[in-house]
Amino acid sequence: MSGALHFDDEASRRLEEAYTTDALVAQRRAVVELLALRPGERVLDVGVGPGLLAADLARQVGSAGRVCGVDTSDSMIALAGRRAAAEGSAPIELRRADAVALPYADATFDVGVTTQVLEYVADVPTALAELGRVLRPGGRVLVLDTDWDSVVWHSRDRARTERVLRAWEQHLADPHLPRRLLGHLERAGFEVEPVLVLPLLDVGYRPDAFSAGLLDLVAAFVGDRDGLTPADAEAWASDLRSLGREYFFSLNRYVFRGTRAG
Template identity: 55%
Template sequence: MALLQFGDEGARRIERVYATPDVVRQREQVLELLQPAVGEEILDVGSGPGFLLRSIAEAVGPAGSARGLEPSAAMNAMAQARCADVAWVGLDEGNAEALPYSAASFDAVVSTQVYEYVADVLGALVEVRRVLRPGGRVVVLDTDWDSVVWHATDRERHRRVMAAWEEHLVDARLPRTLPGLLERAGFRVVERRLIPVFNPVYDEDTYSAGTIDTIGAFVTGRHGLTDDDVARWAADLRSRGTDYLFSLNRYCFVATATGEPP
């Protein structure tokens, strides 16, 4: 397992994908579930290029605060630029397993596409419980990568690409165990929502099209995949036009803090 590293080029690729209508719709649903209120203090764990963080800040207003925690300096630089005119946004460099905040610091915590990269998810969720105030809430979204449907001509080559891609994750099927982990960390799960990504035709301005290069850069040299193998895989997908089809399921859980932190 080798995690993705987000230097400047990788961060720009992710920023472009996060600006697609697919991910914009995902953020809208996450915000609907988070329900940020004026005056609240909210933490975004894995805040990336700052799109969600900016929306949270606009919702809580200057009476509240929006804090972003992100291990990538390149991502933090993007988020800082995106939120530069919002004085009540703060950004820190760090990871989900050791939150650099005092106990009972936040009204809510949100994290999207983060815990599938974390080795000790239970410990990370206990950390979330620690920094939440009594009755606080958490919204967590992650992907089950078994849910991917992607039309490719060479199925064996595509299988190797996707198997190699899973090596960038700690747990490619985390949503299956997330509710139980949240309960063990001191939460009660109050809502579950499926958020699908569906691209029925090839379009550059979609999540799947934007992810092809990220996958290709990671899998080259893994599972025997050569530069030529990956180039042919990508060219095949991009040539499909209206014969293209991609779908992926993401799972979002809303939980409230109960009792004392474990």
């Protein structure tokens, strides 16, 4: 997609900062709990990003396990590669690869996980077929993605916020993917469990909160798109920052878990 967000060094650094905020630490903890990993399991993280989740997975499966992470961004791979492994963790193997062409043999992994990735992928059915291919029969999958219609971001100028968010959706291949994920997963051969939602919520402006970092990413992306100028984007961001105690942000992330049919 021509408008897609490219994770160069600066975008990758900003994303890593966002991933260390309280909201995303809690999201990562919830993902790990839902996976219920066992010592010695083999896990694939598709879209490994800065490697924070992969490091958590490596601790769960222990030194007898295996964790592999793939990403299309060299900057993300570099960040993940610099993350020190905790004592007793599985080694983390990193490769530059696309979700639609995973560089692994059939039935290599017990578990596959992909968080905030498939909404960037143009061919989701192929990506899920690939994930199913590299999982053993009975292997588990967890997919987490956002439907951007779920965002609530209070501002003094609602019309401008709507224009900004419409332009922001251009950074994704499918900003509303979760509403189609159940069908995609079932057609890829997964038996899907009940879907869960993980809300992100910031009430009152805090510069160290997840949405504050997202605010900067959005403003940097939408300038010169859909009639917006960089000045428009910064005016929007400044307005939200100035709300103080009246600042309000909410966004839903949807978790799909399934098992590869035998």
